[in-house]
Amino acid sequence: MTQAEKIVQNPPQTAEDFIALEKQYGANNYKPLDVVVERAEGVWLYDVAGTRYLDCLSAYSAVNQGHCHPRILKTLTEQAQKVTLTSRAFRNDKLPLFYEKLSQLTGFDKVLPMNTGAEAVETAIKAVRKWGYTVKNVPANQAEIIVCTENFQGRTTTIVSFSTDETARGGFGPFTPGFVIAEYGNIDSIKNVITPNTVAIMLEPIQGEAGIKFPPKGHLKALRDLCDAENILLVLDEVQTGLGRTGKLFAFNHEDIQPDVVTIGKALSGGFYPVSAVLATKEVLGVFNPGEHGSTFGGNPLACAVAMTALDVLVDEKLIERSAELGAYFLAKLQTLTHPVIKEVRGLGLFLAIELHEKARPYCETLFREHHILVKETHENIIRIAPPLVISKDEIDQAFEAISTVFS
Ligand SMILES: Cc1ncc(COP(=O)(O)O)c(C=O)c1O
Structure with missing residues (x-):
């Protein structure tokens, strides 16, 4: 009897049954x-x-x-019966409304929708590099992004390229160049690695996976001033800290600053569906032309409908x-x-x-x-x-x- 036939005859019921199946067929990455x-x-x-x-x-x-929020569930089921995916080859009637809601709530000029947090981070990396070449006039393929020790911004090969965690990156090289590591929370360490080719400083305003680690008070403000003085973009990853988690819409609101680029994800859909986005100035997201970036599922009507209700729930409740x-x-x-x-x-x-x-x-x-x-x-x-x-x-x-x- 094959394993599949055994499962049909004896469907898993107990926690032990499910765990055994998971161990048998799943990769051991968690x-x-x-x-x-x-x-x-x-x-x-x-x-x-x-x-x-x-x-x-x-x-x-x-x-x-909260899990299975009834309002978000209602939106999900209603939208799923209308249209779920158009791809960006066609327009849909939810994406513009999602853009408008997110822009009005967050105050950013422009939005680029993706699916996972890692994709939002990848998108931000592409945007600031292109900004570096087209606006700052950095020589081709020389753009540098400053990142910080103990960062966690996702699992793609480019993102683990700038991780300082050997478990996250060991065995996965060769790595993407163009990242320079400075000490998290140390403004001097960051200043020391700035070069004329630095296009952005990218960090989590509070490091989540590193263990809820805070930079010193005033650090984000100091970074904002540094970026303004050096013509560098400030990119904040709010995939984990954003959308209310820290008691403000964004963690950066605690220091009353405005970054140039922000990545969000996770709670953007209230847990129903992978929805992420890059929020930025017109100047930064304006660098993309048709064909230069995208995602089959990014900006789909189901995701947009769910995300709009997830945002409404955050505000209304x-x-x-x-x-x-x-x-x-x-x-x-x-x-x-x-x-x-x-x-x-x-x-x-x-x-x-x-x-x-x-x-x-x-x-x-x-x-x-x-x-x-x-x-x-x-x-x-x-x-x-x-x-x-x-x-x-x-x-x-x-x-x-x-x-x-x-x-x-
Ligand atoms: C700050 C931060 N950025 C990016 C990510 C990656 O998000 P995802 O797992 O949706 O790719 C995470 C995930 O924990 C995160 O905490």
């Missing part, structure tokens, strides 16, 4: 917690045995609006304000923890981290198995806590109760 989710609603995930878990990760901040208020509440509680294994508790909005002196994975396992709270370690010794922004105070109290038990 190390998930062994919770097998079957359905979700708001901040709650339900596994195949019907056990309920409090989601404190939000699919790496893609589900800011005041989720950004909620993130600020409840994030401060959660952070204050977490900061009362005094266990010797805790090195630091930090955060902004509902983007929180507990950094430990030892490995975080066992604590995540205990929270999952004994308390049904789902969090994930990042960089070995950091627990990231980033629940959907619809979480209530009571639910935060529940999560805190469990966390304080684990660290008592």
Whole structure:
């Protein structure tokens, strides 16, 4: 009997069955917690045995609006019955409305839609390089982009080319040239690597995958001034920090600056569908001509409809304000923890981290198995806590109760 015939006769039912199948047929590129989710609603995930878990990760901040938000679901199903994909060979009636909504909400002149966060970053790289050649007059193929240590901006070969994480890049060379690495948060380190060919400085305003790491206060403002003085574009990757996660629409709003280019993704669709975008000035996104960039699915009517409702939910339900208020509440509680294994508790909005002196994975396992709270370690010794922004105070109290038990 083939494996496929065995599955038909004995469909997987338990978590162990599903995990065994996944291990047999899947590539081993993730190390998930062994919770097998079957359905979700708001901040709650339900596994195949019907056990309920409090989601404190939000699919790496893609589900800011909460799982299966009914308004976004309604838009998805209604639009899916009309038209899902036209490709950009034809126009559709949702893309212009999406452009308008995103531009009016964010204040950027222009939008270029893609699908994943990594594609938005790739698009930003192409845009600033072309700007360098056509506007700044950098000699052909000499453009340099300054990036920072411990960056995480996606998994494509170009993006891992400028990673400083050996796990992310080791074994995947040869790498794309044209990136120069400076120390994150260190303005002098960045200044030192500027050359006449520098076209952009690209960074996460708060580093998510590195463990919710903050640059010093005033750093983004200093970068803005530096970029203005040197005729360099400031590119901020808000794929994880954007759309309310830190208690403002964008993390850069905390410093009241305006970048030239911003990448967004994840929560742009409320977790229903991969939708990302590059937001920029007319001057930067104006560099593209027909045929120079694109994506079959980028800007499709289903994605645009879903994203518009996902943005409406953020605004109408005041989720950004909620993130600020409840994030401060959660952070204050977490900061009362005094266990010797805790090195630091930090955060902004509902983007929180507990950094430990030892490995975080066992604590995540205990929270999952004994308390049904789902969090994930990042960089070995950091627990990231980033629940959907619809979480209530009571639910935060529940999560805190469990966390304080684990660290008592
Ligand atoms: C800051 C940042 N940029 C880009 C990405 C890549 O997004 P995606 O996984 O959708 O390609 C991520 C993903 O975690 C991210 O955190």
